[in-house]
């Protein structure tokens with residue numbers, strides 16, 4: 296890792312100077328503040344079962360808005376079930392609230408979506424008004440916002456928030472820098488997955504401002520017994536067809552863990568595309584990872600679940616949900632049906648990209 300910082304060191308310093316020089320130009324942050332300035336209260340909504348990148352982005356944005364005396368509440372639906380994410384919240388003193396503990400949200404309250412967009416399968420529609428979206432996922436649905444900063448080419452939403460600080464030359468408190476650094480680290484697998492030049496720049500700048508000790512503490516002893524069971528199921532149930540791996544990790548595996556197991560499955564040498572899923576009471580939850588050049592995991596799941604469910608994401612990682620209510624298939628029929636469907640789409644998409 297040290298080698299990476301050294302290589303990019305010079306370039307980053309030059310760019311930081313450019314940011315400083317540009318500080319007087321009205322940036323994205325000013326535009327956003329203009330929109331929410333007069334709000335009674337702003338809710339910063341993360342995707343359901345938020346991950347470190349979503350939490351860091353919300354935390355950073357909350358700080359930026361607090362400088363303008365704009366009252367905010369960071370909120371989400373679902374559970375924060377991964378131990379390292381809970382540790383992050385605890386150690387950095389981040390205040391997040393589950394929607395079930397917010398009784399007084401009103402229609403005229405403003406919502407800023409971070410690391411998410413309205414209409415996605417993993418974003419619940421709260422009663423407030425979605426006025427803004429800051430995200431790094433591709434859009435699968437057109438939604439009108441008063442402010443939008445959606446950049447699918449960026450590896451982490453934390454990077455976009457960090458850029459707001461840098462552009463306007465706003466000093467970053469240590470806890471915020473540490474959170475954003477951890478967000479980038481987690482979403483880009485230590486800068487090795489989908490990291491853009493801006494991710495590298497922000498990572499480098501944040502690294503110097505962060506308390507690395509806290510990151511080490513967040514990452515220590517993070518494997519829980521429940522996770523071990525899910526890994527066990529994945530190992531037991533994995534099926535590999537060519538370079539595509541499928542694994543059923545068992546009933547009600549938490550969303551965030553599903554992604555971690557998909558990362559694990561794709562780390563197998565023979566697997567270049569992984570589809571990991573967990574049956575729920577009302578459907579099946581999917582997590583996909585892709586290492587094949589001509590393929591896009593987001594498109595694969597979007598096509599596979601078209602008309603029967605909802606899915607999307609990036610080239611390298613994606614997710615989706617298939618409600619079983621509408622499907623007239625027993626569970627035993629469903630697994631082979633899904634495998635065929637995915638394999639067919641992967642093959643067709645791969646061939647299309649090669650221009651065959």
Ligand SMILES: [Mn+2]
Nearest residue numbers: 348410452482
């Ligand atoms: Mn993210």
